[in-house]
Amino acid sequence: xxxLVQSGAEVKKPGxxxxxxxxxxxxxxxxxxxxxxxxxPGQGLEWMAYFKIGNGNTKYxxxxxxxxxxxxxxxxxxxxxxxxxxxxxxxxxxYCAREIDITxxxxxxxxxxxxxxxxxx
Amino acid sequence: EIVMTQSPATLAVxxxxxxxxSCRASQSVSRNIAWYQQKPGQPPRLxxxxxxxxxxxxxxxxxxxxxxxxxxxxISSLQxxxxxxxxxxxYNNWPPPFGGGTKVEIK
Numbered sequence: 001x002x003x004l005v006q007s008g009a010e011v012k013k014p015g016x017x018x019x020x021x022x023x024x025x026x027x028x029x030x031x032x033x034x035x036x037x038x039x040x041p042g043q044g045l046e047w048m049a050y051f052k053i054g055n056g057n058t059k060y061x062x063x064x065x066x067x068x069x070x071x072x073x074x075x076x077x078x079x080x081x082x083x084x085x086x087x088x089x090x091x092x093x094x095y096c097a098r099e100i101d102i103t104x105x106x107x108x109x110x111x112x113x114x115x116x117x118x119x120x121x
Numbered sequence: 122e123i124v125m126t127q128s129p130a131t132l133a134v135x136x137x138x139x140x141x142x143s144c145r146a147s148q149s150v151s152r153n154i155a156w157y158q159q160k161p162g163q164p165p166r167l168x169x170x171x172x173x174x175x176x177x178x179x180x181x182x183x184x185x186x187x188x189x190x191x192x193x194x195x196i197s198s199l200q201x202x203x204x205x206x207x208x209x210x211x212y213n214n215w216p217p218p219f220g221g222g223t224k225v226e227i228k
Contacts, residue, residue: 045157045165045208045219061216095164100176106210106217107155109176111164 002026004034004096004112011118017084020115022096029077030054033099035108036070036081038092046092050105051079086119093117123147123211127220133228140196142223144209149189153213156185156194159222160205169194170212199225 007021022034036048050059051070060068064083072079083090093114100109124147134140144154152172157165167176169185172192182197196203204227209220 044222045159045210047216047219050215059215097164100167100170104213105215106212107167107170108157108165109167111166114164 002098002110004098004110006094006096006112006115009116009118011120012086014087014119014121016086016119017082018086018117019080019082020094020096020117021078021080022112023076023078024098025077027098029074032102033105034079035097035099035106036068037095037097037108039095039114040089040092043092047106048094049081053079083117086117088119091117091119122216123150123214123218125209125211125218125220127207127209127223129223130221131224131226133226134199135228136199136201138199140199140203140225142194142207142209142225144187144192144194144220146190146192146211150211150214152188153211154185154187154192155210155212156183157208157210157219158203158205159208165208168207196225 003025005023010018012018030053033052035050067084069082095114096112097108098110100107126145128143154172156169159165173185184195186193206222206224208222
């Protein structure tokens with residue numbers, strides 16, 4: 001069974017950074033790319049980033065360029081997304097999601113449960 | 122950058138009714154459209170991709186259609202578990218934008 005398990009909720013002050021993990025299981029880790037999508041309270045889905053396991057190829061939404069980074073730990077089949085210079089508008093649920101197929105960019109067939117990040121002074 | 126627009130924002134429907142949700146792209150997206158369902162407190166769930174291909178385990182009452190810039194998700198007979206928010210999404214390009222969502226609520 002394919003699973004994505006994310007780290008727990010975080011509360012951060014404005015200007016700080018947050019690091020969210022996404023532990024994968026049930027499939028060959030390097031085979032599929034992973035994405036990050038966030039959802040502010042009561043709002044829709046916002047795509048943030050793409051990360052290809054193994055070669056570190058990344059694509060970031062221009063909105064987050066310069067503030068976001070993603071790293072992998074292949075032995076732990078886990079990726080980590082770090083968002084810096086947090087502001088109140090970054091308060092959201094952050095999801096990692098796996099692509100349905102290695103040849104198609106951006107169809108998300110498996111999702112993590114989400115990590116709530118609250119930015120408040 | 123392509124913008125996806127969904128309508129209506131909210132739809133009040135009775136169980137058993139047929140539901141049609143619309144999604145419009147600001148430019149042609151070929152067949153690269155997916156639909157997701159999201160219930161409160163849960164992550165989104167993939168329903169449809171390639172305009173009309175149901176994802177694994179999705180009931181046949183969900184169907185998709187359209188081409189170019191206009192797309193539709195139809196639920197043939199709404200069940201109680203279908204009350205949720207539905208998002209369309211363009212994929213196979215960067216960035217892969219989502220529509221703003223349509224909330225299907227009980228009438």
